[in-house]
Amino acid sequence: MTNADNRLSAExxxxxxxxxxxxxxxxxxxLPFLIDLTPEESKTLxxxxxxxxxxxxxxxxxxxxxxxxxxxxxxVSEMRQDLTLYEALYPVAMQLAQxxxxxxxxxxxxxxxxxxxxxxxxxFAKASNVGAGLEPLIADMGKRFRGQGKxxxxxx
Numbered sequence: 001m002t003n004a005d006n007r008l009s010a011e012x013x014x015x016x017x018x019x020x021x022x023x024x025x026x027x028x029x030x031l032p033f034l035i036d037l038t039p040e041e042s043k044t045l046x047x048x049x050x051x052x053x054x055x056x057x058x059x060x061x062x063x064x065x066x067x068x069x070x071x072x073x074x075x076v077s078e079m080r081q082d083l084t085l086y087e088a089l090y091p092v093a094m095q096l097a098q099x100x101x102x103x104x105x106x107x108x109x110x111x112x113x114x115x116x117x118x119x120x121x122x123x124f125a126k127a128s129n130v131g132a133g134l135e136p137l138i139a140d141m142g143k144r145f146r147g148q149g150k151x152x153x154x155x156x
Contacts, residue, residue, distance in 0.1 A: 005116070008109050048086065056083055 028034075037045075048056060060083055062069075063076045070076070122141050125134055 006113060008106065008113055053086075 060076070060079055063074075063079060067076060118141075122138070125138050125141070128134065
């Protein structure tokens, strides 16, 4: 791969990777109450967006100011706790989503650059005529391309 094609040139040390994994483990430890919903459960949930946040906050005000309008089983403290948790976790979720997108984009680019380089190595190895020493390696690499290309059995 040429330098002009290489958009990513970075290393992640073992120490840094260990620190990142430890930080992620700490985050998960600090959130022991996280829930893992099934896809079916997730589909049935009411979703709270920006308009709903104001509605819920107003409803909490009404509930706290007028507890006599609520049935005895209604727990205002649970509603307050749910809203407080939502408000605390929402910015964390946004930060994690942004970080996740950056990590996924970086993984995609690193993988693409590595695969592009590997294809060039394969192409140059096939064209090199260095000798029989490379033939088994080239044949093994060519397995990746079986079933592709213009002619059956010819690696692309």
